[in-house]
Amino acid sequence: TLYGRNADLLYYFKYVEGNENLFTIYSMILIVPSILGAAAFPFVFEKLGNKGHTASLFAAGTGVSLIALYFFSAVSSPIPFYTFAALSQFFFCGFNTAIYAIVPDCVEYGEWKTGVRNDGFQYAFVSLGNKLGMAIGTSALAGVLSALSFAPNQVQNAAVQNAMHYAFSLLPGVLWLITAFVLFFYRISKRSYNQIMSELNAKKTG
Template sequence: MLAEEQKVVISKSISAEAPGHKEMLNYGLGFFGVILVWTLVGTFLTFYYTDVAGISAGVVGTLMLVARLFDGVTDIGMGTLVDRTKSKHGKARPWILWMGIPLGISIILLFSVPDIGGTGKIIYAYITYILLILVYTAVSIPYKTLLGLMSQEPNKRSMLNIYTGIFTMLSTLLITVLAQPVASAIGGTAGWTSVAVFCGIAITVTSFLAFRSTKERVGVSAAEQAKKDIPLKIALKALFTNKYWLIITVYCVIAYTLNALLAGAGLYYTTYILGNAAYFSLIGMLLFLPTIIGFFFIPKLVKKFGKRNIALFVSVLGIFGPLVKMIDPFSLYVFSVGTVIQGFGLLPIIMFLYAMINDTAEYGEWKFGIRTQGLVNSAASFGMKVGAGLGGALIGWLLAFGGYAGGLEVQTSSAVSMILVLNIYIPLILAVLQTVLMWMYKLDKQYPQILADLNERKP
């Protein structure tokens, strides 16, 4: 009976003008462009630097970590800036409008390293990579924050996340399957620049469509304190004492390190372990096969069992992927089967993660009386960026440690061993840690009561 009363109270707290399917579709479409950029950089930039631009693996590894750590720091600043933004378009939407074109230009520059000598290439790589991550942050943080501002109702928020998951899957598959064949067909730097041009045009168009077709609700009608600036010191104290935000942020670090390894190290595996770079398109598609299947069942399962329980189950299942690969690492068939199983571990990232992050904002408001939607998203995004940077750094450093030399047809046995470590053994450890963290996240049980309590506090 209490649960039913809570549902009634919660329903009264939600604006009658909830986002419809068309609005959610356009929000998801915006993510299509964002994830095109993220996937191109996360999957192919390391390989582009080492095997096309001719930059050493060790230098690339350091660049990946330094740039991503810097990126993480800017995330915090961007989140604070979003929380303090006041415009007729809201808090998050104007940034999506302003930064779409700069992001399109920066991705093209990133994959256009000129032949200006070893030192010149490194300097160019640092400048263009840091430029890209600054602009990417100015787009991605508002996008993630907008999800929490469009609706406070848990099912709508989950549906928004599922829409983003559909477009995330489509854009990831598009880049994973087609980028390498297209770039190889054109050849050299020109091939990768052409792929980047496509992504640059896509992010410009989809950003405008997402801005034009979405509406912020929660920040205007439900969060009174959004009308005043919260001192950063107080906001950060509330953030770092929010236990569920801490859990989900560490989860982001682990999950995105794992994702970076599966994506960034995969092309080295198909090239030097399986013997054919073209296999990477197949492996990339198989990795997302569970997600494709999951879209037909996940929405109903989430309503019945909750985001956390489904995420925990598929995380446990994903652990068995690397174990299967160990049976015969040099077999395409065995590696493919292991990849499909491992793909279940990606489901939480694609389908639940942004909704779960935004749920921690309600917990923080309920627990500490402070709502900082932008800061919550930017700080969790810091975990994603650190994870992606750590994954990229591990690829570069371990390849360099193994004596990897870009462009060679045959690598040394130590380099081959490092490729195996990057693709099988480290991902196994990370999959276990990811599962443990998801087991610790138990906010779903409290969430209905939290929303009911927040509704009662309103004047």
């Protein structure tokens, strides 16, 4: 599925920007923001006190950055293009770290609520969701491009180029904003988590 996403990005640079070598530059520029985004999570969480709200903030940042990215080109306006690309990766990696930090909360909550602990299932479910999302997204894009008469290794028609452009930035940007909205309603805060843990520990020691 990661290969499929990379293929989608490569197609964007090859057929929309007109230079597939820009994909290498794009990938290299995202390395540092990836590290910084993951490292920023604990500081943001410390301020907000809620991992869901933290993930929501990072998701919103990803969405806004991707929507802004739609209006720029790596060829004609490289500075804003790569700036928003870097920001989107920064926020995405912060979000990704937040999501995996949320899983233990869900495990403890599930045990507190039902008496059953299911660590393996929770992590497997997140991984499965990622893989399914990538697979469905890539397949859907492939179907749309085929319907619009995509033909490899040649100049594409305007409809195909527009579809690739939307899929690269605008559409995922909107989906990220929806994700941010949903995560805003996450209820487990530092205080409620500590209460859950104290009750679980009391049951185990009692």
